[in-house]
Amino acid sequence: MTTETTKTRSSREIILDAAERLFAQRGFAGVSMRDIVAETPLKNQASLYHHFENKRALYEAVLSRGLEHITSLVPSEPTDSLSELEANLDRLLDYLSEHRHLAQLIQRAALDDGRYLESAVTRLLRPLYTQGRGALTGVEQLWQPEEVPHLAAGLYHLIFGYFANAELLRAVVLEDPLSPSAVERQRRFLKGAVARLLGISPPAGERSQSPWDDHQPPSPP
Amino acid sequence: MTTETTKTRSSREIILDAAERLFAQRGFAGVSMRDIVAETPLKNQASLYHHFENKRALYEAVLSRGLEHITSLVPSEPTDSLSELEANLDRLLDYLSEHRHLAQLIQRAALDDGRYLESAVTRLLRPLYTQGRGALTGVEQLWQPEEVPHLAAGLYHLIFGYFANAELLRAVVLEDPLSPSAVERQRRFLKGAVARLLGISPPAGERSQSPWDDHQPPSPP
Amino acid sequence: MTTETTKTRSSREIILDAAERLFAQRGFAGVSMRDIVAETPLKNQASLYHHFENKRALYEAVLSRGLEHITSLVPSEPTDSLSELEANLDRLLDYLSEHRHLAQLIQRAALDDGRYLESAVTRLLRPLYTQGRGALTGVEQLWQPEEVPHLAAGLYHLIFGYFANAELLRAVVLEDPLSPSAVERQRRFLKGAVARLLGISPPAGERSQSPWDDHQPPSPP
Amino acid sequence: MTTETTKTRSSREIILDAAERLFAQRGFAGVSMRDIVAETPLKNQASLYHHFENKRALYEAVLSRGLEHITSLVPSEPTDSLSELEANLDRLLDYLSEHRHLAQLIQRAALDDGRYLESAVTRLLRPLYTQGRGALTGVEQLWQPEEVPHLAAGLYHLIFGYFANAELLRAVVLEDPLSPSAVERQRRFLKGAVARLLGISPPAGERSQSPWDDHQPPSPP
DNA sequence: GATGAATGAGGATTCATTCAT
DNA sequence: AATGAATGAATCCTCATTCAT
Numbered sequence: 003m004t005t006e007t008t009k010t011r012s013s014r015e016i017i018l019d020a021a022e023r024l025f026a027q028r029g030f031a032g033v034s035m036r037d038i039v040a041e042t043p044l045k046n047q048a049s050l051y052h053h054f055e056n057k058r059a060l061y062e063a064v065l066s067r068g069l070e071h072i073t074s075l076v077p078s079e080p081t082d083s084l085s086e087l088e089a090n091l092d093r094l095l096d097y098l099s100e101h102r103h104l105a106q107l108i109q110r111a112a113l114d115d116g117r118y119l120e121s122a123v124t125r126l127l128r129p130l131y132t133q134g135r136g137a138l139t140g141v142e143q144l145w146q147p148e149e150v151p152h153l154a155a156g157l158y159h160l161i162f163g164y165f166a167n168a169e170l171l172r173a174v175v176l177e178d179p180l181s182p183s184a185v186e187r188q189r190r191f192l193k194g195a196v197a198r199l200l201g202i203s204p205p206a207g208e209r210s211q212s213p214w215d216d217h218q219p220p221s222p223p
Numbered sequence: 224m225t226t227e228t229t230k231t232r233s234s235r236e237i238i239l240d241a242a243e244r245l246f247a248q249r250g251f252a253g254v255s256m257r258d259i260v261a262e263t264p265l266k267n268q269a270s271l272y273h274h275f276e277n278k279r280a281l282y283e284a285v286l287s288r289g290l291e292h293i294t295s296l297v298p299s300e301p302t303d304s305l306s307e308l309e310a311n312l313d314r315l316l317d318y319l320s321e322h323r324h325l326a327q328l329i330q331r332a333a334l335d336d337g338r339y340l341e342s343a344v345t346r347l348l349r350p351l352y353t354q355g356r357g358a359l360t361g362v363e364q365l366w367q368p369e370e371v372p373h374l375a376a377g378l379y380h381l382i383f384g385y386f387a388n389a390e391l392l393r394a395v396v397l398e399d400p401l402s403p404s405a406v407e408r409q410r411r412f413l414k415g416a417v418a419r420l421l422g423i424s425p426p427a428g429e430r431s432q433s434p435w436d437d438h439q440p441p442s443p444p
Numbered sequence: 445m446t447t448e449t450t451k452t453r454s455s456r457e458i459i460l461d462a463a464e465r466l467f468a469q470r471g472f473a474g475v476s477m478r479d480i481v482a483e484t485p486l487k488n489q490a491s492l493y494h495h496f497e498n499k500r501a502l503y504e505a506v507l508s509r510g511l512e513h514i515t516s517l518v519p520s521e522p523t524d525s526l527s528e529l530e531a532n533l534d535r536l537l538d539y540l541s542e543h544r545h546l547a548q549l550i551q552r553a554a555l556d557d558g559r560y561l562e563s564a565v566t567r568l569l570r571p572l573y574t575q576g577r578g579a580l581t582g583v584e585q586l587w588q589p590e591e592v593p594h595l596a597a598g599l600y601h602l603i604f605g606y607f608a609n610a611e612l613l614r615a616v617v618l619e620d621p622l623s624p625s626a627v628e629r630q631r632r633f634l635k636g637a638v639a640r641l642l643g644i645s646p647p648a649g650e651r652s653q654s655p656w657d658d659h660q661p662p663s664p665p
Numbered sequence: 666m667t668t669e670t671t672k673t674r675s676s677r678e679i680i681l682d683a684a685e686r687l688f689a690q691r692g693f694a695g696v697s698m699r700d701i702v703a704e705t706p707l708k709n710q711a712s713l714y715h716h717f718e719n720k721r722a723l724y725e726a727v728l729s730r731g732l733e734h735i736t737s738l739v740p741s742e743p744t745d746s747l748s749e750l751e752a753n754l755d756r757l758l759d760y761l762s763e764h765r766h767l768a769q770l771i772q773r774a775a776l777d778d779g780r781y782l783e784s785a786v787t788r789l790l791r792p793l794y795t796q797g798r799g800a801l802t803g804v805e806q807l808w809q810p811e812e813v814p815h816l817a818a819g820l821y822h823l824i825f826g827y828f829a830n831a832e833l834l835r836a837v838v839l840e841d842p843l844s845p846s847a848v849e850r851q852r853r854f855l856k857g858a859v860a861r862l863l864g865i866s867p868p869a870g871e872r873s874q875s876p877w878d879d880h881q882p883p884s885p886p
Numbered sequence: 887g888a889t890g891a892a893t894g895a896g897g898a899t900t901c902a903t904t905c906a907t
Numbered sequence: 908a909a910t911g912a913a914t915g916a917a918t919c920c921t922c923a924t925t926c927a928t
């Protein structure tokens with residue numbers, strides 16, 4: 003009789019955890035059911051099929067669990083105050099740096115869309131997009147109305163791209179982009195960039211001592 | 224000895240073409256040698272091994288052929304004039320919208336790095352990054368020095384993300400992001416965004432009649 | 445403690461019913477325990493093992509239940525009067541057309557004999573054969589003694605083949621061989637054929653208005 | 666450069682031979698691809714897939730090869746002379762006793778029809794039925810027209826049932842039904858039975874010295 | 887009795903690769 | 908340069924069965 007909040011995760015959750023990590027690292031086609039079981043106390047691939055009908059169902063379960071939280075972090079109302087915008091960004095970055103492979107997982111799913119996923123990613127990402135669009139209502143004086151979707155996509159790529167491509171950045175820039183200090187730098191950069199793109203850029207000279215510098219990143223798990 | 228401009232493509236090139244398309248759409252692990260042969264006049268998988276030692280060698284050949292041109296399009300010198308910057312962007316966008324799966328291919332390679340690729344992407348993308356960094360020499364009055372790599376990465380994501388995630392955008396926004404008009408809008412958005420991020424933003428009111436509106440997109444093949 | 449006549453069938457009987465149908469349709473190897481559970485109110489394959497030790501035991505239970513009644517319908521004494529012969533045939537045909545998959549089940553068991561079944565079918569069918577032989581005592585003036593076993597086998601194939609191959613006949617002749625009228629025709633044909641083979645053939649001209657035409661087929665359940 | 670008529674059978678034929686034997690003995694569901702390879706000089710199941718697209722395609726190839734010859738042995742014209750009828754029966758029995766598992770194979774296919782086979786058996790057996798019907802044109806003075814299909818089916822069961830159920834008969838009657846002498850007895854019985862059913866029965870007293878007794882069975886392979 | 891979970895063995899099929907022609 | 912055939916290893920998934928609850 004262990005409660006769900008204890009350390010005892012159900013088999014289903016253990017599988018989802020392992021699968022999330024692997025799918026994020028290698029993609030749907032790059033992960034075998036055997037690989038997943040191997041990262042699990044289970045002894046046999048057959049056991050997986052007790053919890054998920056097939057590989058794809060498992061993948062989609064991983065995906066929706068991962069996107070669920072993300073969706074709740076994206077504001078659906080327009081953000082006009084600088085501080086509110088920054089708070090939103092902070093929450094998103096905290097989450098993404100805590101769940102390292104999530105951005106990769108989403109990026110892979112996006113690339114695979116129409117192949118394995120058809121509906122899944124679309125169904126899950128569309129609300130996220132809708133919310134994001136809602137948050138951009140006030141920008142029409144800066145961008146033409148028909149450019150706003152491009153702006154939304156651009157913000158998405160700015161924010162998620164950093165985490166999705168962390169591996170690549172590490173290899174190219176030769177520094178760990180997920181180290182606390184690197185994430186903190188990215189946070190500062192992102193706030194500046196978003197503010198500029200939304201037309202609420204702070205005075206340049208104050209950037210380094212601005213209040214968001216003292217944001218406390220969550221302790222890594 | 225057929226030149227590149229001849230209509231007669233060599234077997235090697237035909238294979239590379241098919242493989243590029245497939246790898247971009249499904250990723251390394253998602254494509255089988257059989258799939259590739261099937262998109263080719265060749266009748267047998269064995270024939271592939273006449274031209275490429277193995278699957279991975281074929282993949283890397285696809286990758287380096289694709290990245291070759293891209294690298295030559297990225298400026299290695301700092302760009303301070305607005306018009307020069309725009310010319311650079313124009314060339315890049317032209318190329319990416321003409322070679323639709325290239326951005327996907329690169330994004331997939333980036334995600335797979337350290338798995339199948341180890342050296343390949345890194346080796347190929349590092350010069351691209353170095354060049355990009357070089358072009359950003361003048362921005363230190365706008366961004367802290369240690370933020371410049373983040374800016375470089377951000378620009379990369381802004382530019383490539385749109386094409387890499389075209390499938391996703393189509394599914395979410397319900398319009399073809401690769402249609403000539405959409406690409407033109409993205410071009411305008413991108414110029415504005417880049418200018419803003421690099422601190423050479425044009426007066427907002429003039430954007431719609433600014434000179435880059437009359438840019439002629441290349442005729443599709 | 446439910447009697448056989450109660451509407452409430454025990455779990456064991458429900459399982460046997462489902463298994464009989466499935467084994468008849470697909471054969472022993474073509475049916476999985478999962479398939480059987482799926483045709484049952486039970487929710488889990490484990491439940492099957494409460495009633496039957498294993499798949500084979502279940503199969504044999506199905507088989508002996510099915511053959512039990514058949515055995516009781518085959519006369520063990522020689523039949524010389526035409527009317528008695530016809531009554532025997534009528535009873536057998538009634539039963540076989542009421543229990544549609546029984547003949548298939550037996551035919552499959554016969555083919556599988558020596559494979560999964562070794563003893564089962566043999567043990568169950570041998571008495572049936574012995575009884576049948578007994579009923580053929582008088583035919584030695586028509587057939588050589590050593591031909592009588594062939595005659596017994598032939599009668600068996602004539603009678604059971606029609607029902608065992610009903611699916612095939614439907615596909616080939618394009619009419620339902622189990623429809624009441626088709627069964628009635630088969631009944632007439634069979635009586636004629638058996639009578640001819642046993643040397644008690646009725647005068648040809650009278651066949652259509654002979655007494656067995658008014659036989660009432662049992663109402664379907 | 667071996668000709669097709671030499672002992673060197675092609676891989677495809679070797680596979681077909683092994684598969685025919687196994688499918689006849691155990692049925693489609695009871696045979697695994699591994700079983701088939703094991704009866705073959707091939708070392709790997711993968712090799713099977715070079716010659717047949719999948720298990721079912723292999724099964725259907727076995728089936729059509731087997732039914733091809735049979736079809737050519739069934740007369741399509743009405744047979745009125747006794748000797749012609751007997752010649753037909755002789756040819757059919759010779760073939761069936763030479764190709765022992767063929768009747769089993771067909772019987773199994775008939776039972777499975779509508780399951781794995783849908784079209785296959787039907788497509789292959791329908792012409793056989795049509796031919797058989799054609800051979801029965803003259804019997805309308807003995808049987809009602811609507812009984813003729815039943816007669817056709819009955820003859821089929823009489824002839825094929827003996828070989829299809831040889832295993833069962835052996836177990837029940839305790840003698841090998843495929844021994845030359847047993848086949849000879851069955852031949853005699855069958856001629857008598859068919860003649861009786863078609864109304865061309867020979868005088869009873871002469872049966873044992875009638876000309877068909879000196880038929881020479883083919884030497885077993 | 888019933889059931890959810892687990893599991894070793896085996897199911898069909900595909901993989902990348904090799905080799906003789 | 909091309910291809911048909913072959914193959915060991917791996918793919919996803921299903922099998923019959925067991926056990927704790």
